[in-house]
Structures are given as structure tokens and as C-alpha cells.
Amino acid sequence: MCGVFGCIGLALEHDAASRCVAALRHRGPDGAGIERFTVGNRQVVLGHTRLAILDLSSAGNQPMTSRDGRWWVSYNGEIYNHLDLRCEVPATFRGHSDTETLVESLAASGFDATIGRLNGMFAFAAFDRQAEKLFLVRDPFGIKPLYYALADDGGIAFASEIRALREMVPTGRAVDAGSLQCFLTLRFVPSPRTLWKDVFRLPAGHALIYDIATGRAELRRYIAAGTDHFAGSAEDAVATYHELLARAVERQLLSDVPVGILLSGGVDSALVAALSRRLGPRLPCFTVGFGDTDAESEIAAAAETARLLDLSFVPVRLAPEEVLAGLDTVMGVLEEPIASTSTLAMWPLIKRARRDVTVALTGQGSDEPWGGYRRYQNEIIRRQLRLPGLLAAMRHLPLTGRPIPEAINRAVRSLPISDPALRFEAAYALFTSEERAELTGRADDGNALSDIRYWRDWAGDAREPVEQMMAIDSRTCLPDDWLLYADKISMAFSLETRVPILDLEVVRFVESLPRPYKLRLGRGKIVHKLAAKRHLPATIVHRRKMGFPVPFAAWSRGPLRKRVGERLLEGLPGTGLFRRAAVERLWTSHLDRRRDVGRQIFALFSLAEVIAPR
Secondary structure, eight states, X not given: OEEEEEEESSOOOHHHHHHHHHHTGGGOBTOEEEEEXXXXXXXXXXXXXXXXXXXXXXXXXXXXXXXXXXXXXXXXXXXXXXXXXXXXXXXXXXXXXHHHHHHHHHXXXXXXXXXXXXXXXXXXXXXXXXXXXXXXXXXXXXXXXXXXXXXXXXXXXXXXXXXXXXXXXOXXXXXXXXXXXXXXXXXXXXXXXXXXXXXXXXXXXXXEEEETTTTEEEEEEOOOOOOOOOOSOHHHHHHHHHXXXXXXXXXXXOOSSXXXXXXXXXXXXXXXXXXXXXXXOOOOEEEEEOOTTOTTOOHHHHHHHHHHTTOOEEEEEOOHHHHHHHHHHHHHHHOSOOOOTHHHHHHHHXXXXXXXXXXXXXXXXXXXXXXXXXXXXXXXXXXXXXHHHHHHHHHTSOOOSSOOOHHHHHHHHHTTOOSHHHHHHHHHOSXXXXXXXXXXXXXXXXXXXXXXXXXXXXXXXXXXXXXXXHHHHHHTHIIIIIHHHHHHHHHHTTOEEEXXXXXXXXXXXXXXXXXXXXXXXXXXXXXXXXXXXXXXXXXXXXXXXXXXXXXXXXXXXXXXXXXXXXXXXXXXXXXXXXXXXXXHHHHHHHHTTSSOOHHXXXXXXXXXXXXXXX
16 A cells, blocks of 8 residues: 655645655655646646555656656555556556556546546546646545545645645644534544545545646546346355455455455455465464453454464454553544544554554455345335334333343334435434434534435435445445544554455445345345355354444443543533533443443544544
8 A cells, every 4th residue: 555645736845745755654664756747837746655565666666657658646555457457558567566557557548448447446646747637536435545625726635644635735623513413423424525624535436637727626426336137046146256256355365565364253354264265375364352251352253263264363452451552543543533443453453463464355345235234134124024013023122121222222213214315314323413412502414414315316216225225335434434444544554454345346246136135134145155155164154243343332431431531521522512511411321321322432532532632
């Protein structure tokens, strides 16, 4: 991976450019480059910091120009089909990097023809000197992030991380009130917005096209919803999926540096590990856990998977004291509030893995296209039982005297709603409109519903509502939450994480399958698990889903209580954006175990760590 930055129409002096390089050095410790151009009366700057993965020679240095001198690119990512693309490009190549494949493809075919043929994870800036246009691009699933800011005078700045962006343009740290409401609704802020005023994040599958002559920027979605419909049997689907995923794993093993696997206790990373093992290499596996007494710990399960596959296994045990010691660093690296406790576990995992490898395959990305979340089951229940039967079933839920699980509360709120987009929003909602009003004085959702409708309209009415929800999640929650923190944390240690399950060919096939091949009542990831059974025993394939959790709810009542309480009760109200009494009521109900609000507590804590004064 690498760090990308640059600007047009801004006076980026040498010292500021050097600060950009320094801000992104962790993303690319193996080299750096800056190129400057003049177009009319505007200065164009392209910058890059390099993490060498393919072609470790100077032939892979960036920014890189095409042989004809028309195109320049600053590129972050991996194009897994770049060797196939090379066969279509009439050029003599200087090295074997995918960056060179990209820039020569742009020179030979132009932007539109090139972008539709890339299969990989990437975020890049491409400067067309002849047309005097800049293209900023993010891959179809947003595995790699790219931020930008538009100056008042028509200039533009862009970077892989916000910290470098702020070295080029004075964006400040003002919170956008609408984005805050959106975060409280969805637990993340969908692109192109971020929590910060005047800072934007390129959406997955989009390009920003900037005309240097006019200073106008056009945001364009370049991905189309799939129209293929698989008509074969379930057995045919398993065979095809297995072949496609095996090819994806093989492509993503391509590297000139050491590769490993981030292994959880679940089926997804186990299948990736099994397919890589079938190809021959005995890759090291890394797993994080919290001691054998914690229910969330995956170490024992992952160790069994590694033993069965004959893979070396490195466990990383995490104590609450270590979490506390590293909190400031982790939250600073994230730059935006991330409401997943998995961030706390991923930090020590990546830190340990980087001692041995520079690239790591992961099992991320299966739940959204394959229907692995509980909210998808709720949609199936709604469809099959219909509303009267559903409500009758819910009335017979066993009463244990414990707080009703937060996910059940969301299901009860959302399922009676007939409009799909409104129902999806209620199913996602971190806080209800009433709770948001108590916390901030505003009940609105910060236009979260508009973001949902944008991607639902893209998915199309031909899909069942549950498939629409899965498509929305694959293009919003996945790139702007799960994959975002994975990128920030892994790149903080100069480690590249890869996600074979999100290979473009693989997901296109999955989304073409009939819904019953993906999920049914009480079952999810059906064909995915059947493919896994070719390599793994049923005990692994059908393990209880854990979701890479951290026992934050328990820790926040114990060893982390002082830190969390201070940030919630002093930090958040200190911003002027939150009402202390409402936050205190939520915190007290969490400590007293009256409500299941651990998810909400961590979201507010994450928010406080990013925006609250110290």
C-alpha cells in the first residue's frame, strides 16, 4: 500500500509538501516522490509515499508517468488482474508493477475504458496533462480510502488520510452538525461526507473528475448494479463460487514480500486460509484474543483451524490495561469516530503480524453479500411470517429478567415499517429519533435516509428488500466503517491487508445468485458454507458467529470505567454538542445493567475521543 496526496490551485510550498510526506510516511516507508506541473496559472502537485509490494525496484517509484508523458498517477492499492491487462496494452514495460500497468492502460485506452476493467482495491489520482483534468478514484467496494477538500477559490486537495489533507488546506476540526446526527443514526457517516466540515471521503465505486480550467468537480458513480441472474443448481453455484474464490486467493497471494493470514475463529478467514494452503504456501496465521475466560476470545477456535490446516499459529493476547495504554494512539490513527470495538483488537494484532509479514489476507467482506447479519434474518422473517405472525412470535420471547438485547429492540422497532428505506434505517439505528433529540437537541437523522435511498435506488426494485439491504451495506457500512478502520490501522504499521472475498468477480457472482442460495430463514451464507465444507469440518463451518468483538461492555464497567466515564460525562458535553444529563442517564443505565447499550456507549466514547477537548 501507499500514501497518495496532491492539490491543484493551491500554493503548496516545499515545507508543506514535506509535511504531507511525513504525515503519510507510515503508509509508504520505502520511498517518496513529488511532481509539480503548471497548467495555465494553476499549480498541480502530485505526491506519493511508497510501500513496495510488487516490483521492489525503482521502476515502481511514484508518481509515475506513461511512456508518452500524457498521464501521471499517484496510486495506492493492488490491481489483481493487472497481468491480464498488460496483454491488452501495446507498450514496452520498464518493470512489473501494477502501477505501470495502470498508467499505460490509461494512456492506451483512456479513463472510462480502463476503470471498468480493474479488479482490485485502489484509491488513486490520475492527471491527464492533455485534457487538463484530474481523476480521483476509489475502488468498487471502497477498500482503500481517499479524502478531498474543495477550496473557496476553486482549488482542490486530496490525500489518503485527513492528516495530510490538513497540511494542504485549512479545513479545521469543526464538526458538521448534520454528519453528527447521521453518525448517531447509522454509527458511521456515509461517503462523500465525513464528520468534519469541508472534508469529504470519496464514495466506493465513484470518481471525482476535476476540470483544471474551470475549477469544477463532478462526482460520478462508475459502477453499475449487476443484471446477471444465475440459473444453475445449488451444486453448480457451489462449484462456480469455489473456483472463483480460489482464483481470487491465488491472485491475492501475488507479492514480492512476505504474506500471512489474519485468522479468526470463524468460517470466512478459515476458508481463505484453506484455499491458500491448497496452493502450497504454509503461511503464518495471527489471531487476537482476551484470555480463555472471555467468551469473546477466538484464540482456541482459531488455533484448531490452524492445526487442521497445518499452518503456523501466532496468538496475541490482549488485556484491558493494554487497551487503555494504547487508546490515544488508536483513536488518533482512525481520524474519525469508529463505533466498532474491533478497532481495539485489531491494533495489537496488526502490530504483531508486521514483525513477520508485510501483506496479510483476511476474511473480511462476506457478511454483506452473503447475508450473514441478524438484520437480514429479520427481513426474511418479515417476508415469510408476515407481520401478525411475527408480532405473535415476539410476544412469546422468553423473559429472563435480563435487559432485552439491543438487536431485538431494533428488530421490534423496524419490522412493522412498510417502506423499505425507512425500515432499513430503523434496523440500523444506533439511537432513535427521540434519543437523538435527548442527546443533541435534534431529532433528525442528518440525511441518513437519503444515503440509504441513493444506494437502494442503485440496487433496483427487482431485488428483494433483503438483497437491497445487503447491497446498501456492501457500499456504505462496509467501506465507510469496517474496511475504513482496517485500512487505517494496518497502514499505521505499513502492513497491507487484502480481502479475497471482495474480489470483484467473486461478488458479481454472489450478487447474481437467487436469494435462497445466499440466505433463508434461520440460515445465512449458504453456498459460501457449502464451499467451505470442501476443506473444513462442520465444526468450523458452523461455529457461532463472533464478529471480532472486544469485551468492552464488561471492561467499561471495570478497568476502563474511569477513562470512559470521564470522556462521556466531561468530554462530550465540553464540545457544546451534547447534553450532559442525557449522556449521564445512558451511562448510568449501562453501569446498572438496566439496558443493553454497550454498543451505544462505545460509539459515544469513540466520538468523544475524536472530537472532545482534553
